[in-house]
Amino acid sequence: MKHLILLAFFFASLGCYGQGRRIQITVDKENSYYGPAYKSCVDSAYAIMNAVFNSAKFQSMYKNVKFPNSNYCDWEERDKHSPNGITGQQLYDRIFARQKPSWGIYLRMKSGGALGYTYPHTGRTTANYYTIRYDMRKLPRAYALAVNLCHEFMHERGLCHESNKFNQPDSEHPDPKGYKNDIAYRIGWDTYFILRKWVQQKRPIPGV
Numbered sequence: 001m002k003h004l005i006l007l008a009f010f011f012a013s014l015g016c017y018g019q020g021r022r023i024q025i026t027v028d029k030e031n032s033y034y035g036p037a038y039k040s041c042v043d044s045a046y047a048i049m050n051a052v053f054n055s056a057k058f059q060s061m062y063k064n065v066k067f068p069n070s071n072y073c074d075w076e077e078r079d080k081h082s083p084n085g086i087t088g089q090q091l092y093d094r095i096f097a098r099q100k101p102s103w104g105i106y107l108r109m110k111s112g113g114a115l116g117y118t119y120p121h122t123g124r125t126t127a128n129y130y131t132i133r134y135d136m137r138k139l140p141r142a143y144a145l146a147v148n149l150c151h152e153f154m155h156e157r158g159l160c161h162e163s164n165k166f167n168q169p170d171s172e173h174p175d176p177k178g179y180k181n182d183i184a185y186r187i188g189w190d191t192y193f194i195l196r197k198w199v200q201q202k203r204p205i206p207g208v
């Protein structure tokens with residue numbers, strides 16, 4: 001009996017100090033469109049997105065942050081779930097709600113305009129390949145696409161922009177107000193900073 005109690009404590013502490021949450025987003029092939037030449041880029045971008053979400057860095061950076069509830073796409077959710085704002089914990093619960101979601105991608109060979117768009121809870125995102133390449137020239141193409149995917153996944157999860165107007169001081173720094181208040185915008189930029197570092201460090205990512 002004593003052993004059992006000790007074991008229970010051991011597993012309880014493993015639960016507290018374990019590896020954190022996991023998500024594995026896979027390409028919903030039935031709901032995707034991209035040329036065969038882009039398959040490895042798309043597969044790598046999904047692997048990079050998963051690596052970012054599953055990293056200790058990502059899972060600690062919003063723990064003590066609170067965002068306004070205007071981030072909810074659905075107005076009804078604003079009062080129902082978090083009238084006092086969205087806590088980091090609520091944000092993580094939303095991102096990691098399902099462990100193995102399948103998500104489609106339409107990779108358009110478009111340049112100019114937005115990097116992409118996603119309607120909430122539709123299971124598919126649209127990415128403008130050349131706009132993304134041009135916007136993040138300092139990153140290899142799969143990493144740049146991964147930045148966009150991490151941003152767009154917030155829209156998939158029901159988080160929208162209150163406004164699409166951002167005043168960025170330059171191409172390497174975000175609009176301070178947007179960065180503070182807008183979850184999708186913030187996560188896009190944070191992913192960009194994380195991946196710039198990982199590329200510089202030549203950090204290996206499984207599946208890339």
Ligand SMILES: [Zn+2]
Pocket residue numbers: 151152155161184
């Ligand atoms: Zn967006």
